Amino acid sequence: MIKFFLMVNKQGQTRLSKYYEHVEINKRTLLETEVIKSCLSRSSEQCSFIEYKDFKLIYRQYAALFIVVGVNDTENEMAIYEFIHNFVEVLDDYFSRVHNVFNVMLITL
Amino acid sequence: MVASSSSLKLQDLIQEIREAKTQAQEREVIQKECAHIRASFRDGDPLHRHRQLAKLLYVHMLGYPAHFGQMECLKLIASPRFTDKRVGYLGAMLLLDERQDAHLLITNSIKNDLSQGIQAVQGLALCTLSATGSAEMCRDLATEVEKLLLQPSAYVRKKAVLTAVHMIRKVPELSNIFLPPCAQLLHEHHHGVLLGTITLITELCERSPAALKHFRKMVPQLVHILRTLVTTGYSTEHSISGVSDPFLQVQILRLLRILGRNHEESSETMNDLLAQVATNTDTSRNAGNAVLFETVLTIMDIRSAAGLRVLAVNILGRFLLNNDRNIRYVALTSLLRLVQSDHSAVQRHRPTVVECLREPDGSLSRRALELSLALVNSSNVRAMTQELQGFLESCPPDLQADCASGILLAAERFAPTKRWHIDTTLRVLMTAGTHVRDDAVANLTQLIGGAQELHAYSVRRLYSALAEDISQQPLVQVAAWCIGEYGDLLLEGSCEETEPLQVEEEEVLALLERVLQSHMSLPATRGYALTALMKLSTRLHGDNNRIRQVVSVYGSCLDVELQQRAVEYNTLFRKYDHMRAAILEKIPLVERGGSQADEEAKESKETAQLSEAAPVPTEPQASKLLDLLDLLDGPSGDAQHPPPLDPTPGGALIHLLNLPCAPPPPAPIPNLKVFEREGLQLNLSFVRPPGTPTLLLITVTATNTSGGDVTHFICQAAVPKSFQLQLQAPSGDTVPAQGGLPTTQLLRILNPKKAPLRLKLRLTYNHFGQSVQEIFEVNNLPVETWQ
Numbered sequence: 001m002i003k004f005f006l007m008v009n010k011q012g013q014t015r016l017s018k019y020y021e022h023v024e025i026n027k028r029t030l031l032e033t034e035v036i037k038s039c040l041s042r043s044s045e046q047c048s049f050i051e052y053k054d055f056k057l058i059y060r061q062y063a064a065l066f067i068v069v070g071v072n073d074t075e076n077e078m079a080i081y082e083f084i085h086n087f088v089e090v091l092d093d094y095f096s097r098v099h100n101v102f103n104v105m106l107i108t109l
Numbered sequence: 110m111v112a113s114s115s116s117l118k119l120q121d122l123i124q125e126i127r128e129a130k131t132q133a134q135e136r137e138v139i140q141k142e143c144a145h146i147r148a149s150f151r152d153g154d155p156l157h158r159h160r161q162l163a164k165l166l167y168v169h170m171l172g173y174p175a176h177f178g179q180m181e182c183l184k185l186i187a188s189p190r191f192t193d194k195r196v197g198y199l200g201a202m203l204l205l206d207e208r209q210d211a212h213l214l215i216t217n218s219i220k221n222d223l224s225q226g227i228q229a230v231q232g233l234a235l236c237t238l239s240a241t242g243s244a245e246m247c248r249d250l251a252t253e254v255e256k257l258l259l260q261p262s263a264y265v266r267k268k269a270v271l272t273a274v275h276m277i278r279k280v281p282e283l284s285n286i287f288l289p290p291c292a293q294l295l296h297e298h299h300h301g302v303l304l305g306t307i308t309l310i311t312e313l314c315e316r317s318p319a320a321l322k323h324f325r326k327m328v329p330q331l332v333h334i335l336r337t338l339v340t341t342g343y344s345t346e347h348s349i350s351g352v353s354d355p356f357l358q359v360q361i362l363r364l365l366r367i368l369g370r371n372h373e374e375s376s377e378t379m380n381d382l383l384a385q386v387a388t389n390t391d392t393s394r395n396a397g398n399a400v401l402f403e404t405v406l407t408i409m410d411i412r413s414a415a416g417l418r419v420l421a422v423n424i425l426g427r428f429l430l431n432n433d434r435n436i437r438y439v440a441l442t443s444l445l446r447l448v449q450s451d452h453s454a455v456q457r458h459r460p461t462v463v464e465c466l467r468e469p470d471g472s473l474s475r476r477a478l479e480l481s482l483a484l485v486n487s488s489n490v491r492a493m494t495q496e497l498q499g500f501l502e503s504c505p506p507d508l509q510a511d512c513a514s515g516i517l518l519a520a521e522r523f524a525p526t527k528r529w530h531i532d533t534t535l536r537v538l539m540t541a542g543t544h545v546r547d548d549a550v551a552n553l554t555q556l557i558g559g560a561q562e563l564h565a566y567s568v569r570r571l572y573s574a575l576a577e578d579i580s581q582q583p584l585v586q587v588a589a590w591c592i593g594e595y596g597d598l599l600l601e602g603s604c605e606e607t608e609p610l611q612v613e614e615e616e617v618l619a620l621l622e623r624v625l626q627s628h629m630s631l632p633a634t635r636g637y638a639l640t641a642l643m644k645l646s647t648r649l650h651g652d653n654n655r656i657r658q659v660v661s662v663y664g665s666c667l668d669v670e671l672q673q674r675a676v677e678y679n680t681l682f683r684k685y686d687h688m689r690a691a692i693l694e695k696i697p698l699v700e701r702g703g704s705q706a707d708e709e710a711k712e713s714k715e716t717a718q719l720s721e722a723a724p725v726p727t728e729p730q731a732s733k734l735l736d737l738l739d740l741l742d743g744p745s746g747d748a749q750h751p752p753p754l755d756p757t758p759g760g761a762l763i764h765l766l767n768l769p770c771a772p773p774p775p776a777p778i779p780n781l782k783v784f785e786r787e788g789l790q791l792n793l794s795f796v797r798p799p800g801t802p803t804l805l806l807i808t809v810t811a812t813n814t815s816g817g818d819v820t821h822f823i824c825q826a827a828v829p830k831s832f833q834l835q836l837q838a839p840s841g842d843t844v845p846a847q848g849g850l851p852t853t854q855l856l857r858i859l860n861p862k863k864a865p866l867r868l869k870l871r872l873t874y875n876h877f878g879q880s881v882q883e884i885f886e887v888n889n890l891p892v893e894t895w896q
Contacts, residue, residue, distance in 0.1 A: 046470040047434035076406070077439055078399035079359045082349065086356075 002080070003055055003070040004031075010064045012036045039066050049077050060084045117142075119163045126171075139168055150181055159185060159196040166200055179204050179211045186218045191229065194222070198233045207243045216246050223253045228262050235268040239275040247276040251283050258290045263299040270294070270305030274312055281316045288313065288320060295330055300347055300354055303334070307360045314367050325368050328375045332382045335361045339386055350394035358386075362403040369411030376412040383408055387420060395435075398428070402439055409447060422447065422454040429461045434470060441465065441476035448483045459484050463493070466500045474500075475508060482515040490523040494533055501540050510544040513537050517549060527560040531567055535584075539574055542581030550583045554590055558696065568595040572612065576620060580629045586637045589624060592617060593641025594695055596648040614651050618642070622659060632668050639663060639671060643678045647693045657682050778893045784885065787876060788815025789844065791824075793887070795894050803863070805894055807856040811844045815876075819844040822874040824854055829867055833859040844874075866895040 004023070007016035014032050023031065038050055039059045050057040055070040058080045067084050071077075122142060129135040146161045162181050169175035182204060185197025205212050215237070222234040235257070238250065254276065257269040273287050287309065294306040310327075313320040338353055338361075347354040369376040386404050391397040401424060408421040425447070428440035444462070448455045462484065465477035478500070485493045494516060501512045516537050524530035534553050538545065557567045571588040579585055592599060599612055624630055624638040643660065646653045660682070663675035681689050784791035789811065796806040813819050822842050828834045839854040860866065868887040873880070 045434070047438045047473060049435060049438055049472065051472065076359055076363075076399060076403050078395060078402050078435065079356065081435065082355060082396050082399050086349065 001072055001074065003072060006032060006035065006066075006068045006070075008032070008036050008039070008066045008068060010040070010066070012040070015065070035068055035070070036066070039068055048081060058084070062088060117145075117164070119160065119167060122164050123167065139171070139173055143168065143173070147177055150177070155188070159193050162196050162200050166196075166203060169203060175204060179209060183211060183214055183218070186215055186222075194230060194233060198237045201237050202240045206241055212241070212243060213245065216249055219246070220250060220253060223250065223257065228265055231257065231265050232268050235265070235272045239268070239272040242272070242275060242279065244279050247280045247283065251276055251280075251286050255286050255290065258287075258294065263302055266294075266297075267299070267301045267305055270302060270309055274305065274309050277309065277312045277316065284313050284317050284320055288323065291324075292327065295327065295334070300357055304357050304360060307357070307364055311360070311364050311367060314364070321368070325372060325375050328365070328368055328378050331361055331365060331368075332378060335365075335386070336382055339389055350396045351391050352394075352396045352400060355396040355400050358400050359403045362386075362400070362407050366407040366410045369407070371412070373412050379407075379411065380414055380417055383413070384417060384420065387424060395433075398433075398436055402428075402443075405443060409443070418451060419454055422451060422458070426458040426461065429458060429465065434468075434473060437465060437468075438473055438476065441473065441480055445476065445480050445483065448480065456484060456486075459489065459493075463496050466496065471505065471508075474504065478504075478508060478512055478515070482519065485519040485523060487523045487525075490519060490525065491529070494519065498533075498536055498540065501537065506544075509541045513541045513545045517545065517552075521552070527556070528563055528566065531556060531560065531563060532570075535570060535574065538581060538584040538587070539578070542584045545583055550586050553587050557587075557591060558594075564595045565598040565601070567591055568599045572599055572617070572620075575624075579624050579627055582629075582631050582634055585624055585630065585634050589621065589634065589637040589641045592621065593637075593644035596641075596645045600649070614649050615655075617645065617649075618655055621645075625659070625663075632670060635668070635671055636674060639674055639678070643681070644693050646682075647690050653682070778891050781887070781890065783870065783887050784872070784883065786881070786883070789813050789819055789874075789876065791870075791872070795891070797893065803859055803861050805858045805860060805866070807858065807868075809854045809856065809870075810851050811853075812851040813844040813846055813849065816846055817877045818846045820875045821880075822852060823872070825871040826856055827869040827871070828858060829864070831860075831862050831864050832866070833861075835859075860895055863895060866890050 001020070003019070003021050005016070005018045005020075006014060008014050012033070014036075017028070017032065019028065035052065035057060038052060039057070042050070044061075048059055050059070052070075054072070056073060056075070056077065057068055057070055058077055059066055059068040060081065061067075067088070069080055069084060071080055125138055126135055129138055142164060146165055149157065149161050158181060162178055162185060165175050165178045165181075169178075178200060182197050182200035185193045186201060188194065188197070201215055205215065219234045219238055222230050225231065235254070238246065238254070242250075254269055254272050257265055258273065260266055260269070276283050277287060291306060291310055291313070294302065294309075297303045297306065310324055314324055335358065338358055341353065344353055347357075349355055352358070365375075365379055369379055383404055387401065387408075390400050390404075392401060405421045405424050408417050413421075422444075425440045425444055428436045429444075431437060431440075441462070444455055444458070459481075462477055462480050466474060466481060468474045468477065478497075481493065481497060497512060497516050497519075501509060501516065504512060517534060520530050520533045524533070531553070534549070534556070538549070538553070557563070560567070568591045571584075571591045574584060575588040575592075596617060599617065600614060621638050621642050625635055625642075630638070639660070642656050646656045657679075660675050660678045663671055664679055666672045666675060681692070778795040778797065780795075781793045782790065783793055790813075792810045792812070794808045794810065796808075798804055798806065809824055811819070811822060811824070820843050822839075822844055824839065826834060826836060835857040837855040837857070839852055841850075841852050844852045858866070868890065870883075870885060870887060872883045875881070
């Protein structure tokens with residue numbers, strides 16, 4: 001089950017956050033900073049799945065934006081990885097003004 | 110001013126906020142706007158309410174408080190206009206979560222909207238319900254939602270199914286309401302609804318075993334759906350990188366996994382399909398790999414045919430060879446789960462797993478380490494340990510502890526020879542000494558102590574290792590212990606298993622002193638080194654001045670433990686020199702499990718007897734030390750230390766005596782008198798140690814009741830070929846006259862075949878000026894000596 005969905009930029013600011021399980025406000029910021037720290041410190045050589053406490057974090061980088069999904073261990077990691085890309089493609093189709101930005105990202109895949 | 114801001118559109122507000130250069134400016138703009146919004150709400154202007162709320166929601170997304178908009182949401186939801194409802198419901202989803210009091214008030218509105226019949230409105234209501242519906246709301250509105258499940262419009266059906274999923278998660282008892290429609294929903298063509306239905310069925314099955322049984326009947330239908338998905342050609346609507354609707358495929362596979370678990374019949378129905386999916390899926394892109402991975406997970410979980418399981422393991426093996434790290438990570442995790450049940454299948458991929466140890470990525474190498482440790486068995490232990498030790502040298506510190514303990518455990522379980530075991534443990538200690546577990550030292554000393562033939566080899570290797578590096582504490586401790594115990598073997602000369610190493614006594618002593626003085630040594634290590642020095646005083650042939658010097662220096666050490674030992678050893682040198690050899694003998698092998706504590710207890714028992722007999726002498730000795738200290742101009746603080754030492758040694762050691770050291774002795778075998786001539790008597794007493802059934806200890810006691818001394822007394826023994834005999838040095842070669850101190854000699858006889866014991870003794874001595882020689886066989890040996 002997906003626990004949370006975050007979009008974070010490279011400076012560490014959260015652009016979008018959606019929690020599917022109740023988490024206190026102050027704990028949220030703590031969670032976000034820790035998650036961002038572990039994602040930002042990884043190089044492109046390393047795999048996209050991180051183990052963090054009792055979640056698994058699946059992240060994907062699009063230019064200056066990181067999309068991080070936190071799941072529990074019943075999920076198929078690779079399906080979630082595909083899902084993140086699907087989400088980005090939907091955004092791209094729906095908000096055509098961001099087409100150029102996303103175009104660059106799609107090419108890099 | 111109020112009029113102008115009430116007509117400020119949302120886009121204009123966003124523009125203004127974006128134009129603000131600083132955080133303070135932004136806050137100012139927003140505060141001004143919020144004041145206007147609040148005023149507008151108070152005035153109750155129905156026309157622009159939605160615009161105000163939209164602005165408020167934007168401000169809320171940026172993180173500013175927006176709770177005063179809650180009642181406005183309610184008003185907007187109740188309004189008949191669609192634009193109002195749209196913003197109202199959006200506001201409800203963002204601002205009215207379960208903990209707000211106003212939450213329940215929207216129930217009625219939602220109920221009305223659900224039965225209205227306008228798709229868009231129904232859609233809005235269902236969305237809100239599925240996002241923020243509380244348990245009470247779900248119970249109230251369940252029947253409404255159920256009605257909507259069979260609506261003609263796919264748009265509404267899809268949202269209704271999603272709402273049903275949310276309701277089941279909140280209130281599992283509602284499953285009996287949602288169970289019946291599922292069968293019909295499975296005939297859907299619309300993928301969105303189908304996906305929702307599968308998720309609904311999954312949730313139902315996970316929460317109630319009755320539902321699980323009910324849905325098992327639908328396995329053939331699910332199989333059919335999946336087959337159609339896999340075999341139909343390219344469809345633009347649902348294809349992602351060449352795979353048609355991988356999300357639906359994954360979801361169906363997951364449901365099949367849940368249904369097939371522990372159920373033979375369903376598993377059989379699925380077998381063909383799973384094989385088909387596994388072979389037909391295109392694996393060049395991530396989507397295909399995701400589907401394949403889910404298939405493998407399903408095969409592993411259900412009661413699948415053996416051929417299918419082998420196929421699954423092979424797929425995982427192929428994943429391991431893939432360049433994409435994500436796939437390798439996923440493969441390693443799954444193989445770890447499989448290794449318990451399908452060990453031999455996973456063994457075939459061992460070389461690839463070992464390759465993955467060299468990954469720079471932390472999560473991958475950790476998984477590879479766990480899997481490699483699980484794959485070690487008696488046939489591949491040498492190769493695997495080699496690889497793992499290579500890994501240990503280069504891996505990051507957080508993995509070192511796990512790797513070291515893993516290697517040691519594997520070595521313990523599968524060591525082919527003792528020498529290999531010692532070598533491996535030594536190497537681990539040298540590479541990662543600081544990260545090993547605490548009992549590694551104890552285990553290694555136990556191991557070395559037990560391998561008698563390897564004493565010389567071990568002590569040489571440990572000596573060379575210690576000479577190079579004295580910083581790894583466990584290694585230093587073991588090396589110090591070994592050098593102390595087997596120092597004589599170290600100096601002896603050549604050992605065929607290592608290179609010839611010429612070691613001088615002075616070098617050994619210098620090394621131990623270095624360990625003692627180094628600031629890297631822990632107090633425990635220093636204790637080991639000091640004791641080793643003492644033991645060397647009996648093993649080495651040179652004089653003991655250097656050792657005595659060191660020991661007496663440590664008599665004033667600040668560390669209480671060291672000081673205590675040093676003072677005791679000092680006393681050994683001065684007052685009880687004749688007992689020193691006996692006390693510092695080689696430690697006999699102790700049973701596993703009682704090891705270290707017992708050894709120390711035995712040693713300290715002997716020293717306790719020493720200090721019990723000499724509590725008073727420690728005082729004058731302590732004062733003598735004090736004098737020495739004054740002479741040496743030592744710090745006056747030391748004056749405090751010797752007196753408190755006095756009451757403690759006996760007290761501290763006496764309670765150590767309560768440690769159970771040895772099991773109670775078995776029933777004693779009666780003594781035997783074997784020889785008597787002119788007042789010289791020879792008695793044999795027998796002991797069978799309980800731990801070693803083939804060992805017999807005979808003590809030969811010679812007593813002299815005549816008027817003249819017996820001198821040059823030599824006793825020799827012979828036994829049949831199947832026995833092994835060891836004679837220890839006698840306590841003396843003179844048996845003084847008239848019941849003086851008897852002479853004792855210990856014989857150790859090993860009787861592996863448990864044959865009847867036969868013993869021949871030969872005595873030569875001088876008595877009354879005559880030299881006497883006697884040879885005789887000992888008859889009537891009691892049966893207990895050899896049975």
